[in-house]
Amino acid sequence: MRKIVLLGYMGCGKSTIAQNLSKITKIPFLDLDECIEKRANLSINEIFSQHGEVYFRKLEHEMFVELLNSPENVIIGLGGGTPCYANNHELLKGENVASVYLKASIDTLYNRLVYNKSKRPLIANMNEEEMREFIAKHLFDRSFYYNQAQHKVVVDGKSVEETVQDILGILA
Numbered sequence: 021m022r023k024i025v026l027l028g029y030m031g032c033g034k035s036t037i038a039q040n041l042s043k044i045t046k047i048p049f050l051d052l053d054e055c056i057e058k059r060a061n062l063s064i065n066e067i068f069s070q071h072g073e074v075y076f077r078k079l080e081h082e083m084f085v086e087l088l089n090s091p092e093n094v095i096i097g098l099g100g101g102t103p104c105y106a107n108n109h110e111l112l113k114g115e116n117v118a119s120v121y122l123k124a125s126i127d128t129l130y131n132r133l134v135y136n137k138s139k140r141p142l143i144a145n146m147n148e149e150e151m152r153e154f155i156a157k158h159l160f161d162r163s164f165y166y167n168q169a170q171h172k173v174v175v176d177g178k179s180v181e182e183t184v185q186d187i188l189g190i191l192a
């Protein structure tokens with residue numbers, strides 16, 4: 021069964037876009053971060069603080085494989101780091117997978133994340149200047165993995181609806 025996988029940096033809009041795409045296509049949406057939280061019965065912040073990032077990455081990989089192997093058609097919104105660990109980027113190329121990188125610029129990401137960082141443990145304790153520099157370097161490091169996606173949609177300056185239409189065009 022077909023899996024539509026949305027990926028990209030924190031704040032690029034994976035969860036927001038996937039929800040809207042799901043409404044239009046009637047294909048159910050699963051957010052990988054939410055699935056992990058339910059399975060662990062802990063928030064992402066709690067998993068990081070109580071068990072550490074390595075443990076989180078292990079859960080993340082296991083849950084991603086489980087969702088890809090499920091028998092239903094589903095839209096999967098990945099976590100920001102999912103493609104960058106445990107060879108998860110190889111899973112973006114699977115036969116029944118349509119993977120879409122939501123590509124956002126540093127400015128777009130910074131503007132979206134600056135007032136919205138508390139639930140994102142990697143940036144929660146940074147000031148504004150540290151955050152901009154972190155995003156720039158981190159995005160550079162991660163781009164190799166994001167670019168393994170089968171498709172790419174630039175989201176800068178686009179409304180949620182416009183990005184959803186771009187994805188529908190790719191999937192048609």
Ligand SMILES: Nc1ncnc2c1ncn2[C@@H]1O[C@H](COP(=O)(O)OP(=O)(O)OP(=O)(O)O)[C@@H](O)[C@H]1O
Pocket residue numbers: 028029030031032033034035036037053097098099100132136140175178179180183
């Ligand atoms: N055009 C847009 N497209 C998508 N999101 C937008 C747009 N404009 C503003 N936003 C806002 O940007 C934020 C995007 O966050 P969202 O949680 O969807 O990103 P994410 O990629 O799932 O992040 P994370 O990896 O941390 O889960 C939301 O608060 C959303 O309302």
Ligand SMILES: O=C(O)C1=C[C@@H](O)[C@@H](O)[C@H](O)C1
Pocket residue numbers: 029030053064098099100101102139140141142
């Ligand atoms: O970019 C990342 O590494 C992360 C993004 C979030 O979606 C969560 O998966 C977690 O906060 C880690």
Ligand SMILES: [Mg+2]
Pocket residue numbers: 034035036051053097098099
């Ligand atoms: Mg999300």
